[in-house]
Amino acid sequence: MVGSKTLKYIFHSGKNSKQVYYIRNFLRLCLLPDVWYRSQRNAILQSLDDRPDKEYILSRVDYYCRLAQETPLSGKAKRIADFHRKGHRSVYFFDSYEFVRYFPTALRWQFAFGDIRDLQDEPSIVKSRPLVDNNENSILLNMDKVRHFIFLNDKIPFVKKKDKAIFRGEVVGKPRRIEFLERWWGDPSCDVGEVGKHCVRPEWRGVMLTLAEHLEYKFVLSLEGNDVASNLKWVMSSNSLAVMPRPTCETWFMEGKLIPDYHYVEIKPDYSDLKERMEHFINHPDEAQTIIQHAHEWIAQFQDKQREKLISLLVFDKYFRMTGQSKLLCSQE
Template sequence: MSDLKRKFYYTFHSGKNPKFIYYLVNFVRQAVPKPLLNAMLDHELRKLDSRPDKEYILSRVDYYCRLTAETPYDREAFLKASTELRHTKKTGASVYYYDALEFSRWFNQSLRWILQAGDIDYALPLPSIVKSRLIEGDMTNNVIMKLEKVRHFIFVKDRLKFTDKKDMAIFRGKIGQANSKEMKRNRYDFACKYFGHPMVDVGEIGGVEPKWQVQKMTIPEHLDYKFIMSLEGNDVASNLKWVMSSNSIAISPKLRCETWFMEGKLKPDYHYIGVEEDYSDLIDKMEYYIAHPEKAQEIIDHAHEYIDQFRDREREKLISLLVLKRYLDIMNP
């Protein structure tokens, strides 16, 4: 297939969420008057009391927002760095703005917040709304909301059984320019170690190593493989959600960052296959699960069970509103 045909094919078969639909939905959403949403907010929040999964919902809110009224922070610094909801501007990728706006529109627009766009893998000095944070350490100021979801929240329908897939692992992703701050060292080390290995199909999208360069693969094409490498980039690995919703198995070293997906709750060799930081046990792990497909299926079943908790759209909406309400209540005493 020629490069041009390949690019055309990928455009229409990537398996990713179509960006034009995402922007169309947000355009329509902004047509709903904010005062109307504000008037409906109490009604939406009261739905919590009648839900049988109330305790589960509150546990999710606690997970994303660890702030309390006693959380220490520099009030003057917050007032200087924050903005009223009505004056929130697009910073960084517009998807952060639109995903945050979906829920901030429900609240009094004079309330103040800090919306921190981008890949955040460090503790923030002031309480802020973010997409990601480190799993370990004091991340109280990093309040997670479901941001950049068009890219990160993709679930698939995989009709191919694990036993019918190739006995290989695949990696496709950006590694970044060597010796620059954009380089993802963990991915570079992996490519160096396993490029050309008969059980690992390694390819880089962009970058500076000509021998690694490949064209993009669609998600369905990835699903021909039993194992899919899910290697963190600037923060989390964006493919982890769709891999866990498939009949393939994600492979990753210890997870470092988390998002709305609560990666900090995932267990190695239960939800995904865990490997050493230097990938030294990768082939041994793969051979074990190839030889024991029933054990592989247990991981797939656990992954699907974990994915299912994010499929209830009404519940996800309620959790998002509750997280933002808690943040705004604490930061606007």
């Protein structure tokens, strides 16, 4: 029998609807032919010259695509013409095809779909990359955004929230989260638990909470799993503080540019100072509010859909040029 808490989570989780996502993307796939998208590309790219935020846009393009010299692709690279939904995880297909369909089908590209923490052998489109030197072969695109890019309208002021930290997430196969629960499960200053089909320890099983229920707490843990912490975007859009160690991976959200104790509350990699950091901001709500404001400012830059589309197309354009395919960009086929 399904409990009332489970039903509440199913119908009011606060997450993006995957059904709506798939319907929208199937319609986008079917309603207009690819040749129409290719005919629009040059006009969209040229619109950059008239924008007052041109330098900002180009700085983001260069951040996502760090190729500084021409780097030809190997024979493993696939033509756009051979890229089909069958055989690929749907969200990664849709989120990449949304933009790659604007380009000539003879162009070749390499991609690595999924939660990526490894460096790439050749220039590849990825959702995530490690925050290390020499990661220029990992070109970021906003993929799996239906799960990652969620923004909330939080009406609860920080000072009205519970003086506790909240964590819910899958833990199996995620060593950093296991370490966190080993240290903080059962502590009265925290409401932490693992959710998912399987549990590392039965006693760690927590009740699934909606995003709105998370917002009742002053502190929300954003802990990396396979790559980044997927909840970081909605936490930073709220009036709660995102609490986490310094990130080791990044996505389209540019986690590597976030400033500790300016955009989020940094804790040690072993989580040992969590309670100390919480007590500081409970006693200094003005400092907490300043971080929350900075987090909101960071979130705002991702909410202009037309600009995000332009940046995505420019990333692909730079990728194809830097992989030695400039001549093919003139084609409409």
